[in-house]
Amino acid sequence: MNGENVVKIEFPSRSSNEAYARAAAAAFAAQLDPTMDELGDIRTAVSEAVTNCIVHAYPDEIGPIYLRLRILSGNVLEISVKDHGRGIEDIAKAREPLFTTGGEERSGMGFTIMESFTDTLRVRSRPGKGTTVTMQRKIRSRGGRS
Amino acid sequence: MDISAVYSAGRLLIGVKGELDQHRARQIKAQAEEQMDVFLPKECALDLSGLRFMDSSGIAVILALRKRMEELGGRLILVNIPQQPMRVLEAAGIERLVPIGVRIGEEAAQ
Numbered sequence: 001m002n003g004e005n006v007v008k009i010e011f012p013s014r015s016s017n018e019a020y021a022r023a024a025a026a027a028f029a030a031q032l033d034p035t036m037d038e039l040g041d042i043r044t045a046v047s048e049a050v051t052n053c054i055v056h057a058y059p060d061e062i063g064p065i066y067l068r069l070r071i072l073s074g075n076v077l078e079i080s081v082k083d084h085g086r087g088i089e090d091i092a093k094a095r096e097p098l099f100t101t102g103g104e105e106r107s108g109m110g111f112t113i114m115e116s117f118t119d120t121l122r123v124r125s126r127p128g129k130g131t132t133v134t135m136q137r138k139i140r141s142r143g144g145r146s
Numbered sequence: 147m148d149i150s151a152v153y154s155a156g157r158l159l160i161g162v163k164g165e166l167d168q169h170r171a172r173q174i175k176a177q178a179e180e181q182m183d184v185f186l187p188k189e190c191a192l193d194l195s196g197l198r199f200m201d202s203s204g205i206a207v208i209l210a211l212r213k214r215m216e217e218l219g220g221r222l223i224l225v226n227i228p229q230q231p232m233r234v235l236e237a238a239g240i241e242r243l244v245p246i247g248v249r250i251g252e253e254a255a256q
Contacts, residue, residue, distance in 0.1 A: 015167075015168050015169035016169055018167045018168060018169050019165055019167065019169065019199075022199070036229070037229065037230075037233065040199075040229065040230035040233060041233065043199060043230075044199075044201050044230070044233075044234055047167055047199075047201040048201055048202055051167065051168045051201065051202075051203065054168065055168060097238075097239075104206070104210060105168075105171065105172065105175075105203075105206055105210075106202075106203075106206055107202045107203070107205040107206040107209060107238065109202040109205055109237075109238040110201075110202045112237065112238060113201070113202050113234060113237050113238060116237040117233075117237065
């Protein structure tokens with residue numbers, strides 16, 4: 001694809017929007033002609049990032065989540081998930097496998113899964129201000145596509 | 147009900163359908179635990195064949211159900227895992243924690 005394409009979606013941090021966010025990302029990514037595995041990885045990574053906003057950024061309130069999807073040169077999908085929530089004090093700690101502040105209902109594997117399903121993962125956060133998670137994933141060209 | 151449950155000869159087969167994310171995790175976990183408490187099975191097989199999507203919320207559910215089965219003196223196994231949930235389980239290393247059973251007939255979970 002030539003040129004840049006981008007969509008921006010804003011939605012409230014209600015858990016019922018998790019399914020919407022990952023479906024929107026998959027629909028946008030479809031123009032890169034991903035494989036089923038790649039589509040699954042994108043849906044999963046978006047779901048993890050959005051769930052983090054809902055559970056951790058806005059634990060006691062409903063706040064806005066900003067999902068930005070961009071196609072970069074080289075068949076790369078960039079996914080950015082931003083919130084204005086409470087932020088992360090210790091990003092390195094939050095990214096450790098099995099670490100969670102979410103209790104028994106969370107596995108602590110969100111960032112681990114985002115990392116393994118994308119090529120790059122960047123986390124920027126300021127306590128009290130919010131967090132932005134940006135992921136990039138190269139979509140391989142499918143062999144023998146028509 | 148978000149799950150289906152069939153009990154026979156000490157074995158409880160629980161089928162989970164649709165999408166397992168944070169939005170549905172609490173309810174699915176509660177319903178599965180309720181079935182475990184009713185039947186007190188020696189083994190519970192979680193049939194994931196009807197699962198269209200699962201993220202790390204599903205891992206928390208699986209680990210909680212595994213713990214519940216251990217408390218009941220039994221064990222949890224996973225069967226019929228579709229590709230997308232399998233990739234999530236592998237990324238989290240969960241396949242080392244919860245045994246994955248051989249494929250079983252789908253008629254049992256319907």
